[in-house]
Amino acid sequence: MALVSTDTKIAEYLTELHQLIKQTQEERSRSEHNLLNIQKTHERMQTENKTSPYYRTKLRGLYTTAKADAEAECSILRHALDKIAEIKSLLEERRIAAKMAGVYSDSDPPRKTMRRGVLMTLLQQSAMTLPLWIGKPGESPPPLCGAIPASSDYVAKPGDKVAARVKAVDGDEQWILAEVVSYSHSTNKRHTLSRRRIIPLPQWKANPETDPEALFSKDHLVLALYPQTTCFYRALIHTPPHRPQDDYSVLFEDTSYADGYSPPLNVAQRYVVACKENKKK
Amino acid sequence: MSELKDCPPLKYYDFKPVEHGKLCPRYTAVLSRSDDDGIGIEELDTLQLELETLLSSANRRLRALEEQRQILTDWQDKKVDKRFLKPGKEADLMTTPRHSKPKKQKLDGKGSHGPGPGPGRPKSKNLQPKIQEYEFNEDPQDIPRNPKNDAPNRFWASVEPYCADITNEEIRVLEELLKTPEDEAEYYKVPVLGKHYSQRWAQEDLLEEQRDGARANEKKKGVMGPLSELDAKDVDALLKKSESQHDPPEDGCPFGPLTQRLLQALVEENIISPMEDSPIPEVSGKDMGNDGASTSPRSQGKAFRLAREEMHKQELRQRVRVADNEVMEAFRRIMAARQKKRTPTKKEKDQAWKALRERESILKLLDG
Numbered sequence: 001m002a003l004v005s006t007d008t009k010i011a012e013y014l015t016e017l018h019q020l021i022k023q024t025q026e027e028r029s030r031s032e033h034n035l036l037n038i039q040k041t042h043e044r045m046q047t048e049n050k051t052s053p054y055y056r057t058k059l060r061g062l063y064t065t066a067k068a069d070a071e072a073e074c075s076i077l078r079h080a081l082d083k084i085a086e087i088k089s090l091l092e093e094r095r096i097a098a099k100m101a102g103v104y105s106d107s108d109p110p111r112k113t114m115r116r117g118v119l120m121t122l123l124q125q126s127a128m129t130l131p132l133w134i135g136k137p138g139e140s141p142p143p144l145c146g147a148i149p150a151s152s153d154y155v156a157k158p159g160d161k162v163a164a165r166v167k168a169v170d171g172d173e174q175w176i177l178a179e180v181v182s183y184s185h186s187t188n189k190r191h192t193l194s195r196r197r198i199i200p201l202p203q204w205k206a207n208p209e210t211d212p213e214a215l216f217s218k219d220h221l222v223l224a225l226y227p228q229t230t231c232f233y234r235a236l237i238h239t240p241p242h243r244p245q246d247d248y249s250v251l252f253e254d255t256s257y258a259d260g261y262s263p264p265l266n267v268a269q270r271y272v273v274a275c276k277e278n279k280k281k
Numbered sequence: 282m283s284e285l286k287d288c289p290p291l292k293y294y295d296f297k298p299v300e301h302g303k304l305c306p307r308y309t310a311v312l313s314r315s316d317d318d319g320i321g322i323e324e325l326d327t328l329q330l331e332l333e334t335l336l337s338s339a340n341r342r343l344r345a346l347e348e349q350r351q352i353l354t355d356w357q358d359k360k361v362d363k364r365f366l367k368p369g370k371e372a373d374l375m376t377t378p379r380h381s382k383p384k385k386q387k388l389d390g391k392g393s394h395g396p397g398p399g400p401g402r403p404k405s406k407n408l409q410p411k412i413q414e415y416e417f418n419e420d421p422q423d424i425p426r427n428p429k430n431d432a433p434n435r436f437w438a439s440v441e442p443y444c445a446d447i448t449n450e451e452i453r454v455l456e457e458l459l460k461t462p463e464d465e466a467e468y469y470k471v472p473v474l475g476k477h478y479s480q481r482w483a484q485e486d487l488l489e490e491q492r493d494g495a496r497a498n499e500k501k502k503g504v505m506g507p508l509s510e511l512d513a514k515d516v517d518a519l520l521k522k523s524e525s526q527h528d529p530p531e532d533g534c535p536f537g538p539l540t541q542r543l544l545q546a547l548v549e550e551n552i553i554s555p556m557e558d559s560p561i562p563e564v565s566g567k568d569m570g571n572d573g574a575s576t577s578p579r580s581q582g583k584a585f586r587l588a589r590e591e592m593h594k595q596e597l598r599q600r601v602r603v604a605d606n607e608v609m610e611a612f613r614r615i616m617a618a619r620q621k622k623r624t625p626t627k628k629e630k631d632q633a634w635k636a637l638r639e640r641e642s643i644l645k646l647l648d649g
Contacts, residue, residue, distance in 0.1 A: 010322070021328075024335070025312050056353055063350040070343040077336040084329050091322065129326045132333040137344045207337060244333065253620070260621055 006094045013087045020080040027076055031069030038062045074136075085131065092159060120228055123177075126161070127268030132244050133204035133211065146206025146214035149274060156180045156200045163223055163232045163273055165197040175199075175223055175232035177271070199223070199276075205269045207244045215240045216248065216272060224250045225271035234275055238264040248272050308332065447591050455585045597647045604640035611636045 041062060045055050133145040143151045156162055157180065164178040180198075206214035216222055216237045223232040235250040247266040254262040308331045475481075611633035618625040625633075 014322070017328075021308065021332075022312060024332075028335075056356075060350060060353045063346050063353070067343060067346040067350065070339050070346060073339045074336060074343060077332055077339060081329065081332050081336065084325055084332070087322075087325060125326065129329055131329070132337065134333065134337050134340050136340070137347060210337065210341070244337065245330065255622070 006090055006097070010087055010090050010094075013083055013090070017080060017083045017087065020076060020083060024073065024076045024080060027069070027073045031066065031073060034062060034066050034069060038066060078134075081131070088129075096159070116228075119230070123225075123230070123271075124268070127270040128245070130202070130205045130268075130270045132207055133214070134207060135211065141204070141206055141211045141214040144200060144202050145204040146202055146211070146269060147216045147220075147272075147274065148202075148206075148214050150200050154200065156198060160203075161201045161270075163199040163201060163225075177225060177230040177232070199273045201270055201273060205244060208241050208246070209244070212240075215269075216274070221275045222250065222272050223275045224248070224252070224267040224273075226252060227265055227267065232271075232273070235267075236261065237272075241269065306331075308335070446595050447588055449592075452585075452588055452592065455588055459585055594647065597643060600643050601640065601647065604636065604643055607636040608633070608640055 038059070041055065041059055045059075133141050135141060141148050143149060143154065160180045162178050162180055163175050165173055165175050166178075167173055178198075206212075208215060217240060218237050220237045222235055222237060224235040225231070226233050233252050235252045238249040238251050240248055247268050249264040250267050250272070251261040251264055253260060257263075308328065476484075611629065614629050615625045615633060618629060
């Protein structure tokens, strides 16, 4: 019956989200009036070509009001985004619970029998909906935002997506896309890996317009997920994204090409991590 | 002229809110739904993206508002805050604060208004015409950056003359400075004082009297003969003796040889610094003390020598930099070779070693 209560909660949250969105719009229409005033004052100041104390004080007052409005709008928007994140995590919980309970719904086929195309779509969606980091003025991007590495004592939580280095049957080491099931010291089924072999994937996208320092720059060596696969390979950044929704353009190391690198391929921010491995050959 | 200072460098941002009708369709659709319809789970992703767009634009607006408001407040307090300058775009305006303060971004058509209302106003022509009223979404990057970047630029600009490399020009200036004192040294010699006037007059008077006496003698030869001669002789002898005692030395120093010797001893002991315009003979040998401001030839020579040494060191440092680059090049070549999964060739290894050794030898020279 755990599923039911999750459903109810989800429904509840959705309603709340709806309310929040409506509130946002109310706030925005309210502040629009003030913004128009500001625009008119700007125009007048420019045509008359002077800034008398009257104008200055007036502008300052308008700016202060607009600032308060913008802050309110930001705050509601953040609530709404948080609400969405909560709903998503509830959905995720539901999915995991369903898998454990052995109940499969039609829309969520179990991973084992998932077709490759479906998996790829899921991956793509996951990349697209990675939350964008929008810092308040003065806030700098946290660890695991874009290119900012995890803090050294970070422990990946169950459900986190990571890049993991595993040994294949023939002894070759490969970086693969993996999901953390649990972190424990004891031996376990499937892959048991030491922390050194795990690189957590970013949890936020970095916004190129406000936090470009949280992005990898050109020619940086990274591990990137090869398109249409679930494996990470070494690559050099060709171009970082310009807009928040854009992907990195990377050059994969590929000995089958003349210069040793593939043509530029697009990889989402979510699937690009720093490469610390030294190639010893 | 007070108008000149009265223009705060405001940027007239276009604070237009995001057109959610165009850019956020899902958001708009949701808005128009009644409460019963609610939101579907499948819409969450798109909603998330749209909300993120709205939030980031509101955020940018917030930052810009804050910045502009701050400018107005500071400027209100009449602080001369060079933060107003946009360093990257207006380097040429940095020189005169008058000209650079009025940073109003006017439309080109209105630029002609400039000379009319205020003489100092028209610097908008210097500004790049593309800095018009900003479409807010397009140019957010400049906002936080510009105030931050200015201070370090100004600091380094002011420190630049002290840290810059010594050029040949400056060496030449020092050389010229050194030469001129040598020429002038001759002018420092004060002409000999000569005898003091009282003595001279006494001598002249004596001569006069002698002549008179001689004439008188001739007239009164018989009467005063022996006496006057004796007198004259005596007087002469006396005078001569006194002269010889008080004869001023050749170089015109009025203080006598004892004083001279005393002064020389004192200077040698470094208690008194020698004055170039009083011709005390040759105070050579000891250093002049650490008076950095003195313009004596000795300290100038020192500065000259130091400048020469520094030039030499600079050349060496330059060579070190070149050697560094060569080492880096060799390193890169080897890394490229490794990436391509082949061992670096002997040639590459040799190059690397050569570059390393060269660099080490230059460094040793530098330290030595």
